[in-house]
Amino acid sequence: MERIGWRDALDRLDLIAALLPFDPHVAGTPPLGLDLPSSDIDVLCHVVDGAAFTDCLWSYGSPQSDFRIHQWTGDERAIVASFRAFEWTIEVFGSPRPVERQRGWRHFEIERRLLVAGGDRLRECVMAFRRGGMKTEPAFAAVLGLSGDPYEALLQLASMPAADLDRLVADALTAGSGGLDRDD
Numbered sequence: 001m002e003r004i005g006w007r008d009a010l011d012r013l014d015l016i017a018a019l020l021p022f023d024p025h026v027a028g029t030p031p032l033g034l035d036l037p038s039s040d041i042d043v044l045c046h047v048v049d050g051a052a053f054t055d056c057l058w059s060y061g062s063p064q065s066d067f068r069i070h071q072w073t074g075d076e077r078a079i080v081a082s083f084r085a086f087e088w089t090i091e092v093f094g095s096p097r098p099v100e101r102q103r104g105w106r107h108f109e110i111e112r113r114l115l116v117a118g119g120d121r122l123r124e125c126v127m128a129f130r131r132g133g134m135k136t137e138p139a140f141a142a143v144l145g146l147s148g149d150p151y152e153a154l155l156q157l158a159s160m161p162a163a164d165l166d167r168l169v170a171d172a173l174t175a176g177s178g179g180l181d182r183d184d
Contacts, residue, residue: 003087006030006041013085015043018060019092022047025099027108029136032115033123036130040082040089044104047094050079057081057092064090107137107151110158114140117162118169125173144172 006026010016016024028042029035047053054069057079061067064083072078079094099105115123122143129139141150146157157165 003037006035006088009041009086009088009090010043013090015060015090015092018056019043019045022053022056022094023099024092025105027104029130032108032111032136034111034115034126034130034136040091042104043090043092044099044102045092045094046098047079047096050077050094050096053079053094057094061092103151103155106158107154110154111136111140113162113165114144114157114169117166118173121173122169144168145175 004012010026016026022045025044026041027044029039030041045053050071054071057069061069061081061083064085066089067081067083069079069081072080076095076097078096080091082089082091084090093102093104095102118125125143126136126139129142130136134142137154138150140146141153146153157168160168
């Protein structure tokens with residue numbers, strides 16, 4: 001079977017409609033245009049009733065290839081299911097936190113803002129690191145010259161005003177952060 005676009009995969013599965021009671025949000029690299037052949041589709045959900053969410057995932061996902069479901073331990077107790085469809089791995093993450101407060105969504109939103117600020121040039125630089133084997137957040141951090149834990153560093157940018165974020169991206173691209181030569 002040939003891999004289809006991420007939107008088409010979700011539409012054909014009718015996954016978002018099945019998850020509507022859990023406020024589903026699609027995140028990750030495909031909607032950002034930063035996906036690789038190994039990328040998955042992430043769907044983040046707000047789950048108040050873990051049993052209802054698990055039942056929904058089980059009835060919907062278990063007929064799919066490579067279906068798995070587990071629950072994290074610790075404070076958050078997130079429920080995560082994954083399966084394969086249309087040559088994509090689809091991961092559904094359910095947390096008791098509203099989606100807008102989940103780390104995955106916050107990373108997605110800051111990466112989206114950074115790509116708006118940096119356009120195709122930033123996308124190309126990030127993709128060069130991704131093709132070299134880096135995960136998304138470390139690739140952004142490398143291009144932007146951020147130090148420390150890349151996941152935390154990106155979250156720190158989330159509260160930055162748009163003008164300051166634009167300046168950070170412009171400075172990084174002008175300085176050639178990440179070891180990429182300018183070609184314009």
